[in-house]
Amino acid sequence: MPEKISVIVSTYNNPQVLEMVLRSLAAQRRRGSTAYEVVVADDGSGPDTAALIGRLRGELDYPLLHAWQADTGFRLAESRNNALLAASGDYVVFIDGDCLVLPDFIATHARLAQAGCFVAGARCYIKKRKTAAILAAPQRWWRPSRLPWFFRALLGGANRPFQLLALPDTARRHRHPGRWQKVQTCNLGVWRADIERVDGFDATYVGHGLEDSDFILRLLRAGLRRKSGRFASVVLHLWHPRPGAVQSPNVGRFQALLDSGRTLPVTGLAALRDKAAAA
Template sequence: MRISVAVITYNWPEALERVLAALAVQSELPYEVIVTDDGSGPGTRELIERMAPDYPVRLVHLWQPDDGARMSRARNRAIAAAQGDYIVLLDGDMVAEPHFIADHRAFARRGCFVQGSRVLTDAASTRRMLEQAGYVPGFFSRGIERRRHTLRLPWLAKLYARPHVRRRGIKSCNMAFWRDDLLRVNGFNEAMTGWGREDTELAARAFHAGLRRRDLRFSALATHLYHRTRKHVVDNPNDRIVEDTRARQLVRCEFGLDQHLSEFAMAPADLRLAPSASRPPYST
């Protein structure tokens, strides 16, 4: 199978550089990396163009205008554009361990999606990661939380990967689906904008469609770079969409992935191949 990695980003090119560099030195490379950009300024495009000539796999940049947080739309565009059979969703502040792709491949199973984990860093640890190329905190490092997720133990990972339908702990920062399963449920719900819950709603529809969840622990490791979060939004309207999806046992969302399939009937350009002068500044 071909693995596409969809990396969502917004105006943090320093973090994105670490993310792309980590994906470029995997023990098993993905087929392609798609950076899906929710309205970043020119610095992000400049970074990707600078990295593109020496990048080891197909590298794509999709950009949409900055019109508030539209993560669902950005991810759907990446899924629509993907040339792979299997989609690994990764946030643009998640630095993958060298066996990240190989582990995701090993745990891919038909009829399931995969929920990965992450190590959390504090501001000082993140600053060191951004300033020192190649530095990643280990189990005994200061300034991290959930340090058990620094341990790669594939034999133990198999015990955690038994399929189930539990709802807790859904997070799209490190998640993987078969592309045809995402097509079946129509991807992320674009009625959900602003902060959060679009991954929880997607997982609910995946369960309604008969998919099961496999938790990927002690494998496919990634370290999350610290930033401020809006996690504790009060009266989040996206919560009501999640509740409605569950109450009506919905499988497909109305505004989703199918809106973008015609745009990417032809695969978007691989930035390694296109001369810089011939590229448009953005692709909307």
């Protein structure tokens, strides 16, 4: 099991929801000796987010770090690299800043962690009306738990209710060891050494989409295997409007990766580390 987990939470100008996520991470049932920290990967939020993190540092019982970069557009890949430079865990779990976690989230990722694998967790989408109710009284929802949410989902509050059931580990967790499709960084566990092996995320991805697919494909090419966290590790994804279909330049970037045999990004962690050292 990992000695220390770094949870990297991505955010941009959404402090109310970020507070809910950070408080759900404080409601963990600790099992074993796995410690954890949380690093907020901030893609240029305004001062309200910094003020929130400063206040919560004195309230929450885990180390809370803030990795901020200037707002020059949607740069999620580089934002996560910034957070990786600040993180100190030997295992890293990535989630989005609008995903609440269950009380066994850290313990489940610690149990699922396995040498030679990354763990692709699941998510349940909370419906629009239920999300509005949560945002109207957020204190009631800081501690989401598995069984009540299973029944809420069954009654229409969220999709994929059966993902909220915790099933035993079987060989089915390794059914698709080489598949990069549908692995997303809203719930993903990776050993830090393996992240370093592929030099982190590719910071040339700007705008929405495919930076996570690029990362996963390079992990697979480096010899990692996909392990499923379905029916074990799940996040509760709050509803928000989705961007319309846009032909992103990231499509061409990802196609270039598919056409190559690369395991390293065009611009990754090493370049950011060198830039920080020269500053």
